[in-house]
Every structure is written in C-alpha cells, then in structure tokens.
Amino acid sequence: MSTVRVLVGTRKGAFILTADGKRERWDVSGPHFGGWEMYHLKGSPVDPNRIYASQSSSWFGQIIQRSNDGGKTWEAVGNKFAYEGAVGTHLWYDGTPRSWEFTRVWHLEPSLTDPDTVYAGIQDAAIYRSSDGGQTWQELPGLRQHKSAPVWQPGAGGMCLHTIVLDKSHPDRIFVAISAAGVFRSDDAGRTWQPMNRGLRSEQIADPTAEVGHCVHRIAMHPSRPNVLFMQKHWDVMRSDDAGESWKDVGGNLPTDFGFPIDVHAHEPETIYVVPIKSDSEHYLPDGKLRVYRSRTGGHEWEALTKGLPQSHCYVNVLRDAMAVDTLDPCGVYFGTSGGQVYVSPNSGDSWAPIVRDLPSVVSVEVQTLP
Amino acid sequence: MIRVVLPAHLRTLARVDGEVKLEIAGQVTQRAVLDALEAAYPALRGTIRDHATQQRRAFVRFFACAEDLSNESPDAPLPDPVATGAEPLLVVGAMAGG
Numbered sequence: 001m002s003t004v005r006v007l008v009g010t011r012k013g014a015f016i017l018t019a020d021g022k023r024e025r026w027d028v029s030g031p032h033f034g035g036w037e038m039y040h041l042k043g044s045p046v047d048p049n050r051i052y053a054s055q056s057s058s059w060f061g062q063i064i065q066r067s068n069d070g071g072k073t074w075e076a077v078g079n080k081f082a083y084e085g086a087v088g089t090h091l092w093y094d095g096t097p098r099s100w101e102f103t104r105v106w107h108l109e110p111s112l113t114d115p116d117t118v119y120a121g122i123q124d125a126a127i128y129r130s131s132d133g134g135q136t137w138q139e140l141p142g143l144r145q146h147k148s149a150p151v152w153q154p155g156a157g158g159m160c161l162h163t164i165v166l167d168k169s170h171p172d173r174i175f176v177a178i179s180a181a182g183v184f185r186s187d188d189a190g191r192t193w194q195p196m197n198r199g200l201r202s203e204q205i206a207d208p209t210a211e212v213g214h215c216v217h218r219i220a221m222h223p224s225r226p227n228v229l230f231m232q233k234h235w236d237v238m239r240s241d242d243a244g245e246s247w248k249d250v251g252g253n254l255p256t257d258f259g260f261p262i263d264v265h266a267h268e269p270e271t272i273y274v275v276p277i278k279s280d281s282e283h284y285l286p287d288g289k290l291r292v293y294r295s296r297t298g299g300h301e302w303e304a305l306t307k308g309l310p311q312s313h314c315y316v317n318v319l320r321d322a323m324a325v326d327t328l329d330p331c332g333v334y335f336g337t338s339g340g341q342v343y344v345s346p347n348s349g350d351s352w353a354p355i356v357r358d359l360p361s362v363v364s365v366e367v368q369t370l371p
Numbered sequence: 372m373i374r375v376v377l378p379a380h381l382r383t384l385a386r387v388d389g390e391v392k393l394e395i396a397g398q399v400t401q402r403a404v405l406d407a408l409e410a411a412y413p414a415l416r417g418t419i420r421d422h423a424t425q426q427r428r429a430f431v432r433f434f435a436c437a438e439d440l441s442n443e444s445p446d447a448p449l450p451d452p453v454a455t456g457a458e459p460l461l462v463v464g465a466m467a468g469g
Contacts, residue, residue, distance in 0.1 A: 057380070058430055059380070059430040059464040060381060060384075060419070060464070061418055061421075062417065063418070076414040
C-alpha cells in the first residue's frame, strides 16, 4: 500500500508526518532542526528520499540541509548565495533605492528530472540553481537584471521570490512569483525572463495595471495542463489559460478573495483550493471559521469545505507554501496554520481531520506520495 | 591550542560536543580563529560572519575574559589568556533575534 510523507516547516523546526494510504493514523517525527525557522522542505520527484530543506535564523543566517534517506538523517550543504555581477538596486519601502541583499531562502524546487538539480528562490528576490545536490549555488541573474528590477519593491514579508513552478512538458520553462513584483516566465532555462502580469489589477500601486509591481502570493499548475495557471494574489484569485500571457479574475462567490495558498487537485485539473483570509491588514479567517474553498470549475463557483474544521473562534492564517496535495485516489489535501495545526483531507476536501494541533506556527507543507 | 565555545545551535550544526580546540599558527586574532574554525567545520561558514564581507553577523557576539570583543578589529590580537588556551573565546547568540 502507498504511504504519504508530509514535510512541515515551522517557525521553530521541521516535522515529518507519515501515514499509510488511508491517511488516518499518523507517525510524527520532529522537531528536526529545533529552534530554526524552516521556511521550506521539498523532496525530489525522481528520488523521493532526496529532500532539501531551508533552515535559517536571525542569529546564524541561512543553512541548506539535504537528506538522502527520506529525512532520517541530514547533512548541511552549501549556503553561499552570491549575486552574480553588479548587484544594483531595487526600491525600499520608502521608495528610495536599496542594494539587493541576501536574507534567506524561501522556497526550494527540486528538478523534475534530476535529483541533484534544485532551484532556490531567495529574498531579496533572485533565483539560484544547484546542479550538485546543493553543494554550490549559481544565480540565474537574468531575472534580477531584468529592466524592471530597479522599481521592484518588497511586500510586507520582504522582497521574496517565493514560488517556482517547473513544467515537464517544456523543460526550459520556469515560472517564478515575487512579492511584490509579480509573475515572470523564462523559456530558456532561466537565462531571460518576461513579466507575465497582464490582466492583474492591484489598487495598492499607482498604476493598477502596471507590468510589474503586483503582490502575487502563489501560483499553481496541474502538470497535465501546463498552460493553465491559477493565482492567489494579494487580493484576487486569478486564472491564466495561456501560460501566464494573460489573467482573468475567477474569484466568483468567494467570501473574500484575499489569501495566500492556492493548489490544484492531483487528478482533476479544474478543481482548485484556496483559503480566504479576511483582509490584508487582518491576516486571519473571516467570521472565525476555518473554511477551505473548492472550485470544481476552475474558478468562479466555489463551495466552502468545513467538515472537521473549527467553525467558531478560529483566527489563524494559512501561508502561501502551507498547502499541498498528494497523488493518491482519492486525492489528499493538506494545509498548516499559523496556530500550529496541520489538517488532512483524505477525500479531496470533503472532510478534514487534524494530524497535529500544537506545532509551532506552520510556514510550509509539502507531501510526498510513496509507493 | 585555542579553545572556542560555540552556542548550542552551532555545536549541533558542526556536530561537536563541548569546546572546540584549534591550532593557530601565527598571531591569534578573531580572523585567524574564525578561519581555522571554518576550515575545520565547513558547515559553520556563513553562520558567524558573512560569506562575502567577512563581517560578524549582527546577532553574534564574541566574548572572552569577561570582555565584549565583538566590535574589536578582526585583526587585533586576542587577549593572552585566549592565545595561550587558558580562557576560551565565546561565540554567543545575542539577546535578540529569534
């Protein structure tokens, strides 16, 4: 029987949750790297025992950990993220120029074909690639050197490159999302990049339809339909049917279209999930109710999923990297909260149960489906 | 023999228990100690001082002989008791961060 392994990054360590395919009884391992912020852990799709983890602290900076045995043991690998060439400036919060400065790795995206190749999205926004299992990192500088970069500005969480989406059907294609610059796409393996923000509208910037400057929170793709992308923006849930060339609003009947994560069902490419949050200044759930919203129509029409989730006095948040799906049938959906709960739905969202309730604040959730 | 006491998180990262002992050829300075420390324990590179600038990370302190040496020149000689191994150099996580 298949098993699932859930990789949870929290503000104070990592946890690994495992279960068989029923996803009812869970083994909890951790904290790993206790006391450190674990922004993201993700396994290689071609070698699930190869897992990469971003470990950081304000005391001691950035560490990258690598496991070759599914998270049982770890080794620290390379942590030097040097910008290539002239560093240049972007805009600071007050609108003045500020030099690019490395802060942390937000997201690690292992290659779809090679377990030794992995991409890293960092703050201040840039993308790096390692082809030696994380020992050394090379920037793909064309993104940071894009002509629009001098006017990129940080979102509240810093100017972070937080989302990397690879496309198996177009091996040289990479999507990234940056807060608050927007979506960029490369079709030449990261050498050159183009903004992909047409159709986005952000009232928080001077020109609401500007080419760059949008606070994209997350984008998601189903591998069977690589030209269809879904986006949770600062406000607005969006969809592209042309690989990011244009976007349209599919927020429909959501109670609020602010939020952070968005994900796609493993077997139904038109079934998507979001967790609406009350507002950009109130980073908690509306009405004290933890509701995942599911659309089976690729947007516009949404239903609240509440069975097994707290429906009173609940004011947690769910961050952008803290939702994931497994590939079992029925599809499992997972998310973690700022209150330290990790929930699972083993039936595509129809009902939910907590796996753990009292972890440190959850930053990221990834799941591996193992044979 | 130079003695260095690391904070708990860095001992875990370097996989050491207790004090670290280092041989330093030549003058014993912060830079010489950190160079030797990072050579012996490469996982510590970037955690105490910046990879590129070699500047002390903001939330790291260097103490020895009940003195705060954090803002001394990295090329200044460390106190004699540290250079002779009578006293350790303490690498400390500041009362901040987290």
